[in-house]
Amino acid sequence: MGWSLFLAPRAVYRVPLPLVAPAALLVFLLAALALADAGLKIPAVVLAVVSAVNAGLGLSLQRRSSEFTST
16 A cells, blocks of 8 residues: 555655655565565565665666756
């Protein structure tokens, strides 16, 4: 429910753009933790790694696009 209200592309209440990637990363890392707690270690590690890479790429692309728009 929190995802659809705050972080989804069509969210009712928009979180400021610089906070979207860290908040999304937190949600997915919590999901990975839940998977690990359920005994699904490999899916948990895969989800954590993919989430971290996705967040890193998202922040990198966000910074790059802001460099192009500010000049």
